[in-house]
Amino acid sequence: MDHITFLVAVVIVTALAFDFTNGFHDTANAMATSIATGALKPKTAVLISGALNIVGAFLSTEVAKTISGGIVDDTLVTPGMIFAGLVGAILWNLLTWLLGLPSSSSHALFGGLIGAVWVGAGSNGVHFDKVVEKILIPAVASPLVAGIAALLATYLAYKITARARKESVTKGFRLGQIASASLVSLAHGTNDAQKTMGVITLTLISVGALGHDAGPPVWVIASAGLAIGLGTYIGGWRIIRTMGKGLTDIQSPQGFAAEAASTTVILTSAHLGFALSTTQVCSGGILGAGLGRRLAEVRWGTAGRMVIAWLVTLPAAAAVGGLSATVVKHGGNLGTALIALIAAAVAGFIVIASRRNPVHADNVNETHEVTIRGGASTDVRTAA
């Protein structure tokens, strides 16, 4: 194991930490509407989702062959840049979690890498045409497609069941939601755990610890699967509240329509080779389901803040990634350790800030707002 230098070890730990934040940031995608409509109890929902994410990680054999899918020049990428990029992605994921905003973990990772490579290897290391093609266009198109599909499906579902017994309808769609939410979780596990496995494997190859065309060793698959599954199980309750309650008031037929639309868009795009953000697809589906039911209130203020977070995600993660890359480039191992310490301190501060107004399994459905201040007087419990 003499190939495993200090830097490589730090990269592996940081990649697993990112995988963990990826998991809890994205629990909401699959489970927010099921939790909001009461189809699944909150704790049951995150348990199913976490387990399916681990299963998904082991099922997929096709591990990401490139770190970034061509967005940056992979031949110029060093372990130091990967580390800096991951730090940018983790910090952005934590900040948006604190604010309860569903933003894309993939965009945070790409943003962090773009910033780190730009600083480390110059702007010619970043393929800007690929950024437009692989990030910008799917980011605009995929939530729209999911939204339109969910809107039509919701409208028809209410039309068809308008005169039927209400309890039967609610119960029927709740059962359907369990299946649709599970499919989203499984698809998420096969996609997102891949990215971390790809990052770790390519780092090991770049330092010669693995052969050139080697697949990920079992310990990499197992640790990446466990990190994302555990993150999912811990549950990003703040984001679950925003997606399940904040955007619109969801009933079980809407939840089913939104999840059916998300699953279909994710699977058709993957089949046709489009990269997209699960978070953005699911948010689009939920908004569409909100518009499809008459009298459902869509909170455009919350939706607007979410869209702003989508726009800022990539540049913000890139800025942190670039800054970290500067320190790592000039400071060597000492700089790397310094950035790791600062990142851990900022992460700790964000977690402490979240405790002032915690959101957890027991209060996730109580209101539709995630606040950082002010709510402490009404809820003195600490996060579960």
Added chain:
Amino acid sequence: MSLDWNALGEVFAVSVGVTVGVVVVFALGVLGIAQVETAREQDGGTHALGFAQAGLCFLACAAVVAYGIYLIVPQFH
């Protein structure tokens, strides 16, 4: 860089078509169950048509879910 409108259009058409199809069929199944439960509540009778409708619709949805799992799991390809 050229935008592949065909692929984008295909994703749009397939996504909207499949989503609406699955949700409509599932809603018809729920409608069938609702009829069965209403009949049971009112006179203790059964509603054979509603029962058959629900069975067929949920079977169709289960087939779509199975195809979804097939698409997700690479070992099946």
